[in-house]
Amino acid sequence: MARYILLGFYIFWRLSYNLGLGVLLKYQSDTGGLVEWCRHHRLFDTSSATKENEKHRQSWASWLKRQLSIKMDSDYQFDKVPVEYNSWLLFRQLVDLILMNDFTCYFFFVLSWFNSSTSSTSYYFMLGDLLRWAGGLFLILFNIWVKLDAHRVVKDFAWCK
Template identity: 45%
Template sequence: MVTALLDPRKPKSIADYLTLTILTFYVALFLVLPSGFRKWTFLGIYTFSRLSYNGGLGYILYQQSFHQRLTKWAAKSKIFNRPDPNASVLRRVTYDLIKRELSAKMGSDYAFEAVPLEYNTWLLFRRAVDLILMSDFTSYMLFAIACASIPENQTMVLHVGRWTAGIFLFLFNLWVKLDAHRVVKDYAWYWGDFFFLEDLELCFDGIFELVPHPMYSVGYAGYYVSIVSRKRQLLDY
């Protein structure tokens, strides 16, 4: 996801450009805000993004899993059906926009009108997931930078040690996510089984040999540690 979004050589969809615009806005906001407001502004943005991930996506996936809300909505609205010649301009434009959006990053074997409705619904859902995940990650990183400081009366050895440990945990966090995605691939990464079933045989090697659910345990090691280290700074602010 990150590579496809930031690599200029990769094809971009409208959702990608929207996500990049929002992330650029976050960075610009960080640069123009007075230092005293940055911390609380990005704490608010991050809190909203985290609630959107845990609460928003969780609720949507619950509804899809038990009631097929998204696929039923797609079937009822017929957003993936080719409009007839007498359809309104808005209907034709919406269809062309969605078709272009979902086809932009797919291979030559993808046929928008031939694949099952559940598959296209899942592809559309993935666009929302990418936006929320990138907003969550970027706002948290900017929040962490806004909170960064050099504590008084701290020895250089301890200061270097803290930064070294922090960089290590960040890189470890990155490796866990990338290796987990290598194993489960997009189907499991984006909760594809909530939309359709696919006959797959996964080989749980790499990070999965160390822990059973790495993305939500050791994959957040740097995140957990940073929360503990920043808690006192927020309370003392």
């Protein structure tokens, strides 16, 4: 049962990557929609506020400022960079979150199928176990390579109009 739950999680995160991020990139590329959404909701505005809902928005903006600043060098100034740059950084955070969850679910799904049959010592069963383990290890290493390559590609492209 756990194998199928892990498969479900993996499918969810894989679809989030392939479909979800694809839709967001298409929306940004065609209309600049993500940047406009950040502007409309003043997502990065940390200026002082008086109303209750403004204070709530400001606390989110402060949290975002902290999260985005953690990954950047010391010369990064959250309030001085354009909203487009902060929007891109926020998108990159989402990509990192999805890719890590995708890999983690994939890793545990593959790991859940790693077992050996201790009931038989036949050469063919041992060879089958060896091939299954080698195939699983290959799939894990292949997935690591795919994730690293995805980071490289999404890092440099797919944002501009």
